[in-house]
Amino acid sequence: MSAYKQPVSVLVVIYTPQLETLILERTDFKDAWQSVTGSIEPGETLRNAAIREVKEETGIDASLYQLQDWDLVNTWEIYEIWRHRYAPGVTENTEHVFGLLLPERVEPLLSEREHSHWLWREYGAAAEQVFSPSNAEALRLLPEIARRFGVDQPIAGHA
Template sequence: MGTKQPLSVLVVIHTADGQVLLIERADKAGYWQSVTGSREGEESLLQTACRELLEETGLVATEHQLTDWQLHNRYEIYPHWRHRYPDGVTHNDEYVFGLQLAQPQSVQLAPGEHTAQQWLPWQQAAELVFSPSNAAAIRLLPSRLGLE
């Protein structure tokens, strides 16, 4: 069994007009998502979000508008990924952040983690992501951005 902590962040990267960046997982073709990642050591959730953004996209959080959405999700870990966690761990606690960019831009994907990227309107992005909690977070964008 693995040592991954069942405590993670989800970072929705978006623009003010509701465009969302999705990245495709290297270990599961067709699995599109926002930036995600587990806490390492005793880092704070904000530190986890900043680290994952840098590792997975090359984006430096302090150069953009990173916000804690004050949302917490608890979900069952997919069976095909449970080997990454300590024995007996079946659920993960996920905390949601958003990173607003001025406009869509290409990012530097982490080799071995992600294979492709695309910017989509929030409605299409919410339909494409594989994770229900990721879809729910994306569907919050219109109200968060005043687009309703």
């Protein structure tokens, strides 16, 4: 078993039918907010990695809700501060995006090792707050993708 992380990860946008999204503040990078994210483990499927990461980071059992493979893949340069976690010479990560539709907001149980705070934010505000460009883009795509999965959002100002 390698001591290095695999350069393949999942990003899970947790959201409600009203397009409120859960974002988390990292403990190792001040003011860095993000959706759930993490590398796959050897032999693990992307879907199982998404379920595991959601459970580890928020305490939410994603298998009880609608976990959506958004069929969206991003490749990005690994931030210098985290490159030591990967094998020498590895500089890029491939990220697979998922959504997790919850019927309503829930209070997460954070992994104190990974995250210090959480917020539920409207998807556009969350996109402005997260530090990762690929996370921001996934959040901006939420209305379009949610419709693809049958989520009808309320019209602004109407419940």
